[in-house]
Amino acid sequence: MTPCPLGLTSQCYCANRVNSFSAPERAKTAVLLLAHGTPDNPDQIPEYLRYVTGGRPLPPHVVEEIRHRYSLIGFSPLSCWTLLQADQLSQLLGLPVFVGMRNWKPFIADAVKVIAAQGFERVIAICLAPQNSRTSVGLYRSAVVGEGNLPFELDFVDEWHDQPTLAKAFAEKLRGAWEKASAENGAKLPIIFTAHSVPERTITAGDPYERQSKETAELVAKEAGLAPDDWTFAFQSQGMSGGSWIGPTVEDTIRNLKAKGHRGVFLHPVGFLCDHVEVLYDIDIFFKQFAEKEGMRLWRAESLNGSKTLTAALAELVISRVKALESLAKSEERTANSE
Numbered sequence: 170m171t172p173c174p175l176g177l178t179s180q181c182y183c184a185n186r187v188n189s190f191s192a193p194e195r196a197k198t199a200v201l202l203l204a205h206g207t208p209d210n211p212d213q214i215p216e217y218l219r220y221v222t223g224g225r226p227l228p229p230h231v232v233e234e235i236r237h238r239y240s241l242i243g244f245s246p247l248s249c250w251t252l253l254q255a256d257q258l259s260q261l262l263g264l265p266v267f268v269g270m271r272n273w274k275p276f277i278a279d280a281v282k283v284i285a286a287q288g289f290e291r292v293i294a295i296c297l298a299p300q301n302s303r304t305s306v307g308l309y310r311s312a313v314v315g316e317g318n319l320p321f322e323l324d325f326v327d328e329w330h331d332q333p334t335l336a337k338a339f340a341e342k343l344r345g346a347w348e349k350a351s352a353e354n355g356a357k358l359p360i361i362f363t364a365h366s367v368p369e370r371t372i373t374a375g376d377p378y379e380r381q382s383k384e385t386a387e388l389v390a391k392e393a394g395l396a397p398d399d400w401t402f403a404f405q406s407q408g409m410s411g412g413s414w415i416g417p418t419v420e421d422t423i424r425n426l427k428a429k430g431h432r433g434v435f436l437h438p439v440g441f442l443c444d445h446v447e448v449l450y451d452i453d454i455f456f457k458q459f460a461e462k463e464g465m466r467l468w469r470a471e472s473l474n475g476s477k478t479l480t481a482a483l484a485e486l487v488i489s490r491v492k493a494l495e496s497l498a499k500s501e502e503r504t505a506n507s508e
Contacts, residue, residue: 175249199265199289200487201280202255203296203309206270207245207445211236220272231409242449248273250443250474251297257480262487265289269313277312284321291322293490295483297442299335300385301328302378304367324490330381331388334482339385339439340392341478342470347393347435350468354433358468359401359426361419362386364440365447366404369413379415385439401426405438405456406447419456423463433466442479444472 208217214236218227239245251268259266267284269277284292294313298305310325329335343360351358364382372379386402403422407414423434436452452469460467473479 174244175246175253196265197290198491199267199284199287199292200255200258200262201267201269201284201292201294201313202251202258202483203269203271203277203294203313204247204251205298205305205445206273206276207247208239208273209248210244211239214239217273234409238446238450238454241454242446245445245449247443247445250472253475254297254443254480254483257475257477258483258487261480261484264487271309271312277309278315281313281315281319285319289321291324291494293324293326293487295326295329295486298440299328299332299442300330300364300378300381300440302367302371302376303374304371304376304378324494326486326490328377328381329482329486330385332482332486333388333392334478334485336385336388336392338473338476338478338482339389339437339470341476342473343389343437344393346468346470347437350433350435353468354466356432357399358433358435359431360390360395360399360435360437361422361426362389362400362402363405363419363436363438363452366407366414366416366418368408369415372415382440389437389439406451420459423456423460423465423467427463427465431465433468434460436467436469438469438472441472443474448472 206217206220208214215232218232218235248270251270255266255268265287267280268275269280271277294309296306296309298309306327310327313319313323313325347358347360362385364385367376367378382404383402386400390400401422403417403419404415405419407416407418419436426434436456438448438452441448448469452467457467
């Protein structure tokens with residue numbers, strides 16, 4: 170057995186592709202979790218970026234910079250955590266849960282082929298990016314649908330940014346860690362909720378992502394019992410491509426808080442469900458170094474990763490969809506019988 174890079178002692182979902190769930194022989198419904206995907210090591214960065222850009226070449230210095238970031242964190246555990254989340258969800262639901270990645274293995278198209286080969290009648294697909302954007306969720310849907318003619322009924326969850334149990338999961342990671350960090354700081358730390366930035370043209374075209382990201386932060390703040398002046402919001406990880414990306418940036422927000430007399434900040438990314446390069450490099454390395462140069466300290470909340478509350482949130486999404494499908498089927502049956 171290959172050692173688990175996450176340090177899990179019982180079983181490993183990534184290194185050994187272990188899945189502890191056995192699907193019932195007559196299961197008609199399957200769940201498909203969709204994520205961005207990440208390379209296994211820095212040497213795979215060029216190939217990975219070709220998937221990200223749809224084959225469009227990037228300047229060599231951009232490729233090298235991204236390779237450098239991955240080398241600093243060792244590897245991105247996104248696939249590992251996603252496979253663990255899938256396994257926990259399958260155990261809780263008693264349903265088979267598959268994983269498909271848009272830009273790396275296991276690819277979404279391959280997951281769809283496996284699901285089709287096993288004869289499932291319906292698939293509930295959930296994008297592990299709760300806030301809806303055509304730059305993320307829209308592309309995941311397209312990857313699932315492919316050229317069309319799916320051999321199963323697809324129920325695609327477009328958004329779940331306001332799911333109460335999701336807010337509870339984030340709040341659980343926030344409260345204790347924030348209070349501990351504030352004690353170390355000697356004063357209450359301002360909280361910066363973050364989500365990944367997107368190009369401004371996306372929002373101008375009517376995309377709901379910016380509004381939904383801020384709504385998630387508001388729900389988490391309410392669940393954690395924060396006062397309005399305890400927190401603010403910023404977008405992180407602006408792209409290296411041309412054009413403007415939405416803000417405010419984390420860097421500008423840190424400077425503004427410093428100008429108000431704060432000596433430290435506490436970051437809580439609510440647009441991500443697990444550790445990956447945007448957390449382990451952008452926050453833990455780049456933003457921390459940036460804060461230090463500004464004479465400030467930076468702390469962050471632990472990512473959801475294997476949170477059982479996150480698993481419960483995903484389960485509630487699936488159960489609500491199953492009930493809705495069953496209700497629709499009964500309604501259609503009554504209509505057919507009355508004709």
